[in-house]
Amino acid sequence: MATAMISEHIPDLDLITTYAERQNSLFSRVSPWTKFFMLILIVMMITLTRNLVILAALYWLILLVYWLAGLPVKKLFQWYTMPVVFVITLVGILAWTEPGTAVLAIPLPGFTLTLTDNGVLLVITLLLKALISISFSLFFLMTTRYEYFSGMIYRLFPEPLDQIFLMAYRFLFLTLAMTGSMLKAVRSRGGGLIHSIRVQGKLFAEVAGLVFIRSFERAERVHKAMIARGYHGAGSYTAQTKIPSPGFAEYGILAAAVLAIIVTEYVFPYSGGFFL
Amino acid sequence: MTIIRRDPGSPHCPPVDPEKELIHVDCASHTYPDGSVGIHEMCFSVLKNEIVALCGPNGSGKSTLIEHLNGLLIPSQGDIWVSGRSITTGEKTDLWKEVGIVFQHSDDQLFAPTVLDDVMFGPLNLGMSPEEARASAMDALVAVGAERLIAKLPNYLSGGQKRLVSIAGILAMTPRIIALDEPTSDLDPVHSAMTEKLILDLRDRFGISVVIATHDLDLAARIADRVCLVKNGSIFAEGRPEEIFYNPGLIEEAGLRLPDTVRTWLEFCEKQGIASPDRPITREHLVSLLHNALS
Numbered sequence: 001m002a003t004a005m006i007s008e009h010i011p012d013l014d015l016i017t018t019y020a021e022r023q024n025s026l027f028s029r030v031s032p033w034t035k036f037f038m039l040i041l042i043v044m045m046i047t048l049t050r051n052l053v054i055l056a057a058l059y060w061l062i063l064l065v066y067w068l069a070g071l072p073v074k075k076l077f078q079w080y081t082m083p084v085v086f087v088i089t090l091v092g093i094l095a096w097t098e099p100g101t102a103v104l105a106i107p108l109p110g111f112t113l114t115l116t117d118n119g120v121l122l123v124i125t126l127l128l129k130a131l132i133s134i135s136f137s138l139f140f141l142m143t144t145r146y147e148y149f150s151g152m153i154y155r156l157f158p159e160p161l162d163q164i165f166l167m168a169y170r171f172l173f174l175t176l177a178m179t180g181s182m183l184k185a186v187r188s189r190g191g192g193l194i195h196s197i198r199v200q201g202k203l204f205a206e207v208a209g210l211v212f213i214r215s216f217e218r219a220e221r222v223h224k225a226m227i228a229r230g231y232h233g234a235g236s237y238t239a240q241t242k243i244p245s246p247g248f249a250e251y252g253i254l255a256a257a258v259l260a261i262i263v264t265e266y267v268f269p270y271s272g273g274f275f276l
Numbered sequence: 277m278t279i280i281r282r283d284p285g286s287p288h289c290p291p292v293d294p295e296k297e298l299i300h301v302d303c304a305s306h307t308y309p310d311g312s313v314g315i316h317e318m319c320f321s322v323l324k325n326e327i328v329a330l331c332g333p334n335g336s337g338k339s340t341l342i343e344h345l346n347g348l349l350i351p352s353q354g355d356i357w358v359s360g361r362s363i364t365t366g367e368k369t370d371l372w373k374e375v376g377i378v379f380q381h382s383d384d385q386l387f388a389p390t391v392l393d394d395v396m397f398g399p400l401n402l403g404m405s406p407e408e409a410r411a412s413a414m415d416a417l418v419a420v421g422a423e424r425l426i427a428k429l430p431n432y433l434s435g436g437q438k439r440l441v442s443i444a445g446i447l448a449m450t451p452r453i454i455a456l457d458e459p460t461s462d463l464d465p466v467h468s469a470m471t472e473k474l475i476l477d478l479r480d481r482f483g484i485s486v487v488i489a490t491h492d493l494d495l496a497a498r499i500a501d502r503v504c505l506v507k508n509g510s511i512f513a514e515g516r517p518e519e520i521f522y523n524p525g526l527i528e529e530a531g532l533r534l535p536d537t538v539r540t541w542l543e544f545c546e547k548q549g550i551a552s553p554d555r556p557i558t559r560e561h562l563v564s565l566l567h568n569a570l571s
Contacts, residue, residue, distance in 0.1 A: 014431075021432060147427050150389035170387050173431045221384040228346050228377045229445065230401030239393055240410060241427070 009081035011138065013176055019071060019142040020149075027069040027139070032148040032243055034250040035140045041257045042136050046129045048265055052121060055128040062135045071142050076135060083130045091126050095119035147241040154239035166239060171222070175215050182207050280514050289319035294360025297321045298452050298485055299375065301344055304353035314340035314349070315509040322453050322485050327475065329496035329517075330489045332506030333531040338489035339380070340509070342455045345487065347371030373402065376446030380457040382438035386430035391422070391441050394430060398449040409448075416448035417441075419482070420474055436467020443474060447482070454478055455487040460495055475499055497521055497535040497557040505530040518555040537562045544569070 020028075027035075042058070049055065067073050100116030141149070146169075153165045186203065223231075246254070289302040303318040315337040322328055322345075330338045343349040344356060347363065356363045358374050376398075379385045388394035395416055399409035417423045422440045430438060439459070446454055459475065460468040476499055478484045490496055496503055497517050504514040507530050513520065520526060521538045534542070541556050544566065556562040 017429065017431070021429065145427070146429050147390045150393070166389055166393075167387055169389060170430065174383055218384065221379070221381070222387050224343075224348060225377075225379050225385040226387065226397075228348055228372055228379075229398040229449065230372050231397075232401070239389065240396060240406065241390065241392075 008078045011079045012075075013173060015072075015075070016138065016141050017146060017173075020145050023070060023143065025069045025143065027065065027143045028145075030143070031246040031250055032144045032152055034246040034254060035144060036152060037254055038257060039133075039136055039140055041254070041261060043133060045257075045261050045264065046132050048261065049268070050125055051264070051268055052125055052128070054264055054268070055125060055132065059128050059132050059135070062132060062139065066135055066139050069139065069143055071139065076138065079138070080131060080134070083134050084127065087127050087130045088123065091123050095123045098122055147239075148243050150239040151241040151243045155243075162239075171215075171219070174218060175211065178214055178218075179207070179211050182210060292357045292360060293321075294357070296323050297357070298324060298359060299345060300357040301341070301351075302354050303341075303344060303351035303356070305351070306340060306344065306349060306354075307352045313509055315344070317510050318344075318354075320504065320511060322487055323502075325479055325483055325485060326501040327479055327486045327488065327499055328502045328504060329500035330487065330504050330506050330511075331491065331493060331496050331530065331532060332489075333491055336506045336531075337509035338506050339457050341506070342377060342457055342487065342489050345371070345375045345453065345455050346377045347375075348377070373449070374451055375453045375455060376449055376451040378439075378442050378446055378454065378456040378459065380461065382435070382442045383430075385442045385445065386433075386438060389429060390426070391417070391428050391430060391433070392426040395441065395445045395448050398445055402449055412448045412450070413444070416444040419447060419477075420444045421470075434467070436463050436470060439463060439467065439471055440474070443471075443478075447478070447484075451484065453485045453487060455489070457489045458492075459488055459490070460492060461490075472499060491532060493521065493527070493532055493535040494537065497537060498559075505532075507531065517557050521557055522555045541565070 042062075045058065046055065063073070066076065096113055096115055096119060098116050098119035100118030102114045103117055103120060104115040106113040150166055150169070154162050156162075157165060186207065292300045292302075299322045301318060301320040303315055305316040306314040306318075308314055318337070318341060320330075320341060330341060332338050340349065344351065347356075350356075350363070356371070358371060363371060386394050388397060392410070392413055395413035396406075396409045399412045400406070404412060414423065414426070417426060420440045420443050422437065422444055425433065425437060425441060428437075430441065433441065443454070443456075456475065459471050463471060472495065475486055475488065478486050488496070488500070500517050502514060503517050503520040504511045505520065505526060506512075512529070513526050521535055522542075524534060524542075527534050533539075535557065537557055537559055538555075541552075541554075541562055544550075545552050548569065550569065552565070554561075554565055556565050
């Protein structure tokens, strides 16, 4: 199997799926539905609260669960690069507009740029929210076998969305493998080193263009193979796997999570600050 | 059977014989949208319970012919008859029910998230209920010896396993003919032998006629009942393997190389000064003849 790893900082679909398929931790035996509903509750929780202490506690709890499941924590931190860059790009400017106590002032001709404590906390809060959702999503993906995942997609999404999702996943594997082998070929001939931005940009544009063309050709071949088996455009494609239902203990955990959200919302309602 | 030579330009296709033929192709030409001619003056038929090998170099038109058998391509001029019925007057959809194609690259064929889902795809298109399709898929997976793979992702299968699952995906549709494009081209020797045995099983256990497109003449020599030599989009000679492969001129004309067994025997006879009437095409037969000659 060709590795699809393009960069250390981009989540490796092959590695994620390998963990999902091969790991046998307690968390991999938890019903996929439980993990799915837990993800929804976590998203609700981080949407409702801006409390930094609660967010930090939740983040550490998820990190602990991730580690207990035997998943690669170092890799997780490497994969954080993209979301961190994304959040900072978005919030980096907002942080300078938050009122509060100044922690950094940069005098410029005509005005002074001031970073306040609230500005810093805003960045940290939003970063935590992003990392919580990403960490738990990866935990969900890496502890749930794809046959269950595809079964859930088939049951949750209406046609043709389910068909698109199910086919896209396999296609993504093939495209990533193709990209990986092309980059290997480039590196094997001394490419990939940063000679100049122009050369590097041209090189990656060429690889991206080839990936696009070959993906298109492959899509045509896949479509032809589907027609050869009688495909006529309508949904004849099903995901048949039976997904394990949650046990009593899992219902209890979900109920506790719902209770935690309610308590957080009513006991510590948002009052404009970042702390209790 | 003797070698049938087909000279381009002469009307050569015999009439359709629904008693013997499962499928009959009389394609005067197939032209691709870009104007290139895929096949021309192609006369080809598949009989009941036989393995036919289409042998020719890359780009000779083998794959184009296979796509005609399944209805993926339709002759620009000419017709195809399935069990005596012309597809130009019948339903095109009948063809994929009668003829299954196993593509050269299994990755093009296996698109579903799990093996079971992929093998069920064809039966569901045939109109089976999910339960029937599941049962049919399981039967096919058992038949190819891949039942333990049902929950696997195709991405995590080896090349040989992917090939077995691809064949199961077609077998689950219970076609009368299965066409395999380069069935062993990218397989290791073990999986190549497994695929070879499976092709023989398709004929012997399931009564399915098999068409293989290959430039591996050793494979064709081992398993084919009939060999068709394809060149420049047309079949120019066909016959039994021992007739075709002991005609070095034909093989050279096709742009191919004699099978190892045949080459070894011919060189042996030449060096020993033997003029033997024997024509071994399998390794077992060759070993037996060499043993006799040397003892």
